[in-house]
Amino acid sequence: MAETIDLKFVTRMKRLLSRAGSAEKLARLTGLSASIIGRYAEGKADPARKRLIAIAEASGSTVEWLATGNVLDGKAKTALKDVVIAVDKICQNENIVLDPSKKADLIIFIFEEMVEDLKTIEDLESKIVQLASFGR
Structure with a gap:
C-alpha cells in the first residue's frame, strides 16, 4: 500500500524553508543535504527522528510542532x-x-x-x- 502524503507536514516544511530563505540555507543549518530537505518539503520523503530533531533545532521550532502541528500537547x-x-x-x-x-x-x-x-x-x-x- 502506498504511503499518503502528509500535506500539513509539507506545509510546515515549506514555512520553515521560507523562513530560512532556501533549502540550501536550511540544509547548512541542519547538516542535511538540500535535496533531502527539498524532498521533505515536496512530501516525497519523511524524515527519521534524528533528522526531524535537527530540522526543528535548526529552525527554532519544536519536534512536536514539526511532526504534528501542535504547539503544546x-x-x-x-x-x-x-x-x-x-x-x-x-x-x-x-x-x-x-x-x-x-x-x-x-x-x-x-x-x-x-x-x-x-x-x-x-x-x-x-x-x-x-x-x-x-x-x-
Missing part, C-alpha cells in the same frame, strides 16, 4: 491553563498587581516548574505567592 495545554488561572486567583486573593510582562514571566516560570519537576499547582502555590509578591 493536551496535557501541556491543561497545565498552562491551570497555571494562568492559579496565578490570577492568587494575585487577586493577595491583592497583588503585576504588570503584564512580569505576570507572563511568572506564568512561564511556574509552568516550567510543573512540567520539568512534575509538580502540581498545589505544590507551587506558596512559590507563586512569593514570586508574585517579589515582582510587584
Whole structure:
C-alpha cells in the first residue's frame, strides 16, 4: 500500500524553508543535504527522528510542532491553563498587581516548574505567592 502524503507536514516544511530563505540555507543549518530537505518539503520523503530533531533545532521550532502541528500537547495545554488561572486567583486573593510582562514571566516560570519537576499547582502555590509578591 502506498504511503499518503502528509500535506500539513509539507506545509510546515515549506514555512520553515521560507523562513530560512532556501533549502540550501536550511540544509547548512541542519547538516542535511538540500535535496533531502527539498524532498521533505515536496512530501516525497519523511524524515527519521534524528533528522526531524535537527530540522526543528535548526529552525527554532519544536519536534512536536514539526511532526504534528501542535504547539503544546493536551496535557501541556491543561497545565498552562491551570497555571494562568492559579496565578490570577492568587494575585487577586493577595491583592497583588503585576504588570503584564512580569505576570507572563511568572506564568512561564511556574509552568516550567510543573512540567520539568512534575509538580502540581498545589505544590507551587506558596512559590507563586512569593514570586508574585517579589515582582510587584
